[in-house]
Amino acid sequence: MTEAFIPPAKPIIGDEERAAVDRVLRSGMIAQGPEVAAFEQEFAEHFKLGRACVAVNSGTSGLHLGLLSNGIGAGDEVIVPSFTFAATANSVALTGATPVFADIALDDFTLDPASVEASITERTKAIMPVHLYGHPAKMEQLCAIADKHGLLLFEDAAQAHGASLHGTPVGAFGAFAMFSLYPTKNMTSGEGGMVSCADETIARNVRLYRNQGMLQQYHNEVVGLNNRMTDIHAAIGRVQLTKVDAWTKTRQDNAAFLSANLEGVIVPAVAEGAVHVYHQYTVRVAEDRDGLAKALKEEYNIGSGMFYPVPNHRLKPFQSPVELPGTEQAARECLSLPVHPSLSQGDLERIVAAVTALAKAGA
Numbered sequence: 001m002t003e004a005f006i007p008p009a010k011p012i013i014g015d016e017e018r019a020a021v022d023r024v025l026r027s028g029m030i031a032q033g034p035e036v037a038a039f040e041q042e043f044a045e046h047f048k049l050g051r052a053c054v055a056v057n058s059g060t061s062g063l064h065l066g067l068l069s070n071g072i073g074a075g076d077e078v079i080v081p082s083f084t085f086a087a088t089a090n091s092v093a094l095t096g097a098t099p100v101f102a103d104i105a106l107d108d109f110t111l112d113p114a115s116v117e118a119s120i121t122e123r124t125k126a127i128m129p130v131h132l133y134g135h136p137a138k139m140e141q142l143c144a145i146a147d148k149h150g151l152l153l154f155e156d157a158a159q160a161h162g163a164s165l166h167g168t169p170v171g172a173f174g175a176f177a178m179f180s181l182y183p184t185k186n187m188t189s190g191e192g193g194m195v196s197c198a199d200e201t202i203a204r205n206v207r208l209y210r211n212q213g214m215l216q217q218y219h220n221e222v223v224g225l226n227n228r229m230t231d232i233h234a235a236i237g238r239v240q241l242t243k244v245d246a247w248t249k250t251r252q253d254n255a256a257f258l259s260a261n262l263e264g265v266i267v268p269a270v271a272e273g274a275v276h277v278y279h280q281y282t283v284r285v286a287e288d289r290d291g292l293a294k295a296l297k298e299e300y301n302i303g304s305g306m307f308y309p310v311p312n313h314r315l316k317p318f319q320s321p322v323e324l325p326g327t328e329q330a331a332r333e334c335l336s337l338p339v340h341p342s343l344s345q346g347d348l349e350r351i352v353a354a355v356t357a358l359a360k361a362g363a
């Protein structure tokens with residue numbers, strides 16, 4: 001095997017990020033401070049959210065605090081997809097509420113509105129779709145269901161910086177939305193999360209919960225946590241904000257090339273009116289997905305990912321008897337191919353040739 005390994009993801013950190021970190025370290029002020037405040041404002045403006053953003057130390061914290069800030073707690077149910085990273089359901093469970101798993105639609109791997117409506121009980125308080133892989137969830141139908149039943153709507157936008165639906169950016173639909181800033185996401189702050197808040201009361205609550213329940217030192221208003229972002233992380237995030245649009249464009253171009261040329265797999269669809277930002281480029285492999293992924297690595301030196309092979313409703317902490325056929329099929333068939341902005345044209349051609357050859361050979 002002579003060709004270089006193509007990794008499934010590759011965080012990009014440049015001289016500007018290094019200089020920004022150095023600037024903060026030299027300032028002597030490294031915990032939450034002016035860099036965090038500037039990052040919050042710039043993030044809201046950049047993604048045209050038109051609302052307050054509050055930075056925290058991870059996407060998971062962002063979900064947790066967003067839920068707490070909307071009064072979610074013991075006795076409540078929140079409808080979530082099972083086909084997502086466990087952080088979605090974990091954050092609900094950590095508030096004391098119960099995550100209720102609804103099915104996804106296979107066209108875009110996001111919540112199926114019919115399954116959501118069928119999952120509503122008298123304890124349901126909210127619906128929390130995930131904009132999985134960077135494709136917006138079916139927000140128009142989900143907002144209508146939430147309105148009809150008097151439910152809150154939240155957004156897990158961990159993977160969807162810059163995605164939109166009919167011109168509305170994800171992160172501007174729900175009472176709150178969370179963007180993850182983990183290194184493999186479309187932009188990073190090292191670790192971190194950004195909470196977009198529909199109103200000032202929610203934003204204030206998130207600020208309280210992230211800082212031991214205080215806005216003013218030693219005037220604690222509620223029981224809170226330390227989920228603060230540091231100025232070091234915010235400084236990285238501020239630089240990445242200036243680069244994320246170009247990276248997203250490259251992801252979209254890479255995805256267009258893959259979709260135009262791959263054969264033997266089901267390529268991702270984009271809904272009418274949706275802007276997909278391709279955090280992942282996920283195909284469906286009807287026969288022997290695992291064999292294809294193994295051969296891609298061993299025979300062609302190409303990495304890939306399975307997000308997510310075990311649906312949340314079957315994970316040990318959640319074991320739920322619900323039947324979710326779309327979720328089960330996606331978990332069996334999904335395969336995420338490299339789409340990140342560091343791919344060369346040669347890499348893309350290698351991916352197309354290898355996947356097409358393996359798919360046609362039945363892996």
Ligand SMILES: Cc1ncc(COP(=O)(O)O)c(C=O)c1O
Pocket residue numbers: 058059060061084085087088130156158159180181182192193
């Ligand atoms: C869909 C989804 N939700 C939540 C999270 C949690 O974000 P973080 O890793 O920043 O805590 C992630 C990140 O992997 C995610 O992909």
